[in-house]
Amino acid sequence: MADKFSQNCLNVLERLSVTKNVLVSGPPGTGKSILLGEVARAFETGVPKAGSSPTPIHNPKASVPIPPAPASLDPGLVKAMPCAGKTSRKVFKTVFHQNSKHRDFATGMIPNVGRKAGDPDFVVITGRLYEASEHAKQPNGASLLVIDEINRGPAVQVFGGAIVAIESDKRLDTNGKPTAQTQFFDILDPAGKGMTSYALPDDLYILAAMNQADASVEPLDVAFLRRWEPYVLDPSSILLRTHYGIEGANAINGDLPEKPTEAKQVFEASVRAWEKVNRRISLGRGPEFQAGHGVLMQGTSAKMALDEALRATATAWLKLRAHVQEIFFGDLRAVAATLNAIDGPHFHPLRLEEIPFADDIRFELTGPSRIGPDQIYGALRAIAG
Numbered sequence: 001m002a003d004k005f006s007q008n009c010l011n012v013l014e015r016l017s018v019t020k021n022v023l024v025s026g027p028p029g030t031g032k033s034i035l036l037g038e039v040a041r042a043f044e045t046g047v048p049k050a051g052s053s054p055t056p057i058h059n060p061k062a063s064v065p066i067p068p069a070p071a072s073l074d075p076g077l078v079k080a081m082p083c084a085g086k087t088s089r090k091v092f093k094t095v096f097h098q099n100s101k102h103r104d105f106a107t108g109m110i111p112n113v114g115r116k117a118g119d120p121d122f123v124v125i126t127g128r129l130y131e132a133s134e135h136a137k138q139p140n141g142a143s144l145l146v147i148d149e150i151n152r153g154p155a156v157q158v159f160g161g162a163i164v165a166i167e168s169d170k171r172l173d174t175n176g177k178p179t180a181q182t183q184f185f186d187i188l189d190p191a192g193k194g195m196t197s198y199a200l201p202d203d204l205y206i207l208a209a210m211n212q213a214d215a216s217v218e219p220l221d222v223a224f225l226r227r228w229e230p231y232v233l234d235p236s237s238i239l240l241r242t243h244y245g246i247e248g249a250n251a252i253n254g255d256l257p258e259k260p261t262e263a264k265q266v267f268e269a270s271v272r273a274w275e276k277v278n279r280r281i282s283l284g285r286g287p288e289f290q291a292g293h294g295v296l297m298q299g300t301s302a303k304m305a306l307d308e309a310l311r312a313t314a315t316a317w318l319k320l321r322a323h324v325q326e327i328f329f330g331d332l333r334a335v336a337a338t339l340n341a342i343d344g345p346h347f348h349p350l351r352l353e354e355i356p357f358a359d360d361i362r363f364e365l366t367g368p369s370r371i372g373p374d375q376i377y378g379a380l381r382a383i384a385g
Helices: 007-019 032-045 075-080 128-136 155-159 237-244 263-284 306-327 332-338 373-383
Strands: 021-025 088-095 107-111 122-126 141-148 185-188 195-198 204-210 229-232 351-357 360-366
Touching: 007 021, 007 032, 007 075, 007 204, 007 229, 021 032, 032 088, 032 141, 032 204, 088 128, 107 185, 128 141, 128 204, 237 263, 263 306, 263 332, 263 373, 306 332, 306 373, 332 351, 332 360
Parallel strands: 021 204, 021 229, 088 141, 141 204
Antiparallel strands: 107 122, 185 195, 351 360
16 A cells, blocks of 8 residues: 655645745644655655565564565655655754753763763764755755754754754755855864864754644744744644535534534534634634644544533533634633633623723633533534624
């Protein structure tokens, strides 16, 4: 059976082939980390040479000592694959955080912990960028460097002088030789020879992901963003309805009943309420702050019975409600408006009320802090109203 990859995966691979650097963004729950993993698997799989033998090869270090015969690959993968002719392919992964440093990414000097007599006080370490670059410089080598949560760390400082060198036209040529446009930057030589000029190879590809709506981190520098090809993942009601099995012939049109009799009615109410919540978030805060479809997919299945669907949906909506409260923190009216709790229907379990306090008016969102399985269906119909 052919190994199939999603259209998003093929699109990203195709962009990597051209621009070398792709930055995936989108609201939480849209599948950014899943996409990174899929692209990494596709890149490392590569494209078999024409006429190559399908006979399994014994690899004692593999998770399966004798892997199955390679299947014919997705034709789209053959077309999209960067440097399809290279067979020594490797993926390098890292995650940025507040303490990420240039020395951890390229090269740098750290104290020689546990040194013995005669050993140096400091040693030079190598990071993921350097390791991926060196592999791509090997004969028939190609590297994919995957960076998750790139905006959670000080990205510009971590890249340092490599910020310009990552551009596709600033690399070494396909033969590993510098061109007039090649950008060099200084690094510590791992061989201990002090500072040396370094340039990135042509077959180094960098794939990163970020959540641009994350309020706890600073926006990325515009000059840094210009070096990346953007790829945005949007919330998808199509994927959500497909996951729930309520698309096509199983779709539910028109009004929903006051009380559910089957699981798919609960799921349809959940999708409609989610669509309305995202619409209100887009109006009040911006589309990048929406909730992705993955928020409602976790822990749910099209094969669930009615009672199971009610419990799973109630749990999923706890996370979605927390997301709304986080992005509108300090603005209770916006939270209530997003959940349709200001002028919503009478059966809505939540309600925004005005409470006199001293000589002023305060607002309070009344109702259960946790909407349980017995109330979730009615709440969803009210939110979708």
